[in-house]
Amino acid sequence: xxxNELFKDYLIIDKMGRVKIPSRFLKYTNIQPFTKMQxxxxxxxxxxxxxxxxxxxxxxxxxxNKLIRTIDNLGxxxxxxxxxxxHNLNLYEKIGVKLINKNIIFYKIRKYNKTLGQTxxxxxxxxxxxxxxxxxxxxxxxxxxxxxxxxxELNMQLQFFxxxxxxxxxKKHEYxxxxxxxxxxxxxxxxxxxxxxxxxxxxxxxxxxxxxGDILEVRLIRDRLFIKxxx
Numbered sequence: 521x522x523x524n525e526l527f528k529d530y531l532i533i534d535k536m537g538r539v540k541i542p543s544r545f546l547k548y549t550n551i552q553p554f555t556k557m558q559x560x561x562x563x564x565x566x567x568x569x570x571x572x573x574x575x576x577x578x579x580x581x582x583x584x585n586k587l588i589r590t591i592d593n594l595g596x597x598x599x600x601x602x603x604x605x606x607h608n609l610n611l612y613e614k615i616g617v618k619l620i621n622k623n624i625i626f627y628k629i630r631k632y633n634k635t636l637g638q639t640x641x642x643x644x645x646x647x648x649x650x651x652x653x654x655x656x657x658x659x660x661x662x663x664x665x666x667x668x669x670x671x672x673e674l675n676m677q678l679q680f681f682x683x684x685x686x687x688x689x690x691k692k693h694e695y696x697x698x699x700x701x702x703x704x705x706x707x708x709x710x711x712x713x714x715x716x717x718x719x720x721x722x723x724x725x726x727x728x729x730x731x732x733g734d735i736l737e738v739r740l741i742r743d744r745l746f747i748k749x750x751x
Contacts, residue, residue, distance in 0.1 A: 527619035530629070535611055537604060538596045541624065542617075546595055549622045553593035558652055558735065558750065559600055560587070565627040566603050571652045571735055588735075588750075599626070649740035652750065655732050658725060659717040660747070669740055672712060680708040680724055688724060688747040720747070 527548065531539040541551075551557075551570055560567040571588075591597040599609070607628050609615060616627045649669075653660045662672070670692070672678075677693040681703045693709055708721040720730065728749060730736070735750040 529617050530614050531617050531626075533599065533604070533609060533611055533613050533615060534596075536598065537601060537611065538598045539615070539617070539626075541591065541595045541597060543595060545617070545619055545624060546591075548619065549624070551591060553591065555591050557589055557591055557597060558587060559589065559603055561603060561606060565625050566607065568597070568624040568626070569650070569652055571654065651738050653736050653738055655720070655725075655730060655734050655736055657732065658722065659719050660736060660738065662712065662716050662718055662745075666738075666740055666745065667712075667716065670743060670745070674714050674716070675711050677709050677711050678718065680706045680710070680721065682706055682724075682727070683746070686728065686748060688720065688728060688730075690718070690745040690747065691743060 527545065529542050529545075531541075533539055545551075549570065556571045557568050558571050560569065587600050587602070589598050589600065603609075609628060614629060616629050618625045618627070649665075651663060651666075666672070672692070678690050679693050681689040681691070683689050683703050689703055706721075706724060708724055710719050710721065712718055725731065730749050737748050737750050739746045739748075
């Protein structure tokens, strides 16, 4: 991973637990004022990622989810207290920030820490395979990266499985129905529509308590999509 000094900086946590994201970061990632952002913890750092389809009202979701924040018109955003405690970050402390694949990464500055490249390298590959999507009309839209990585085509049939009672697993249709460890076949399948949408069967949405307007974490792992509600 090559270092780009333009997209590496240092920020100060203010008395309200906020940081101001550099304008060049916002411009490059196309993050607009009042955009809803989701935070994720990851070992030596944490990630801020934009939620897709932010038009849906998220006020109630934000009350329930302590890791969703809104960026203001000046570029300020509050770092969730939970993450500040996990990473031992204090008010008025200087922290590092870096862009990886249009994701904003924050990390604590340590005197004897690994190089920045070593610290960030494990997460780079994972961020390519993670999107946040708001469920609309019971559907999610599969991006081109996922379609290509899974060798999926329009009108191809996909099967749905349940993992650990809270995760939906989607894979290509096969003429075998099985229980694979903690992965159970649901008997449900759907095709990819011509506009790249995948309908999540209502039976499964009800089982997992997934509703229109909910934020879904869609992650690519090997030859499968893992879909989980962001709580």
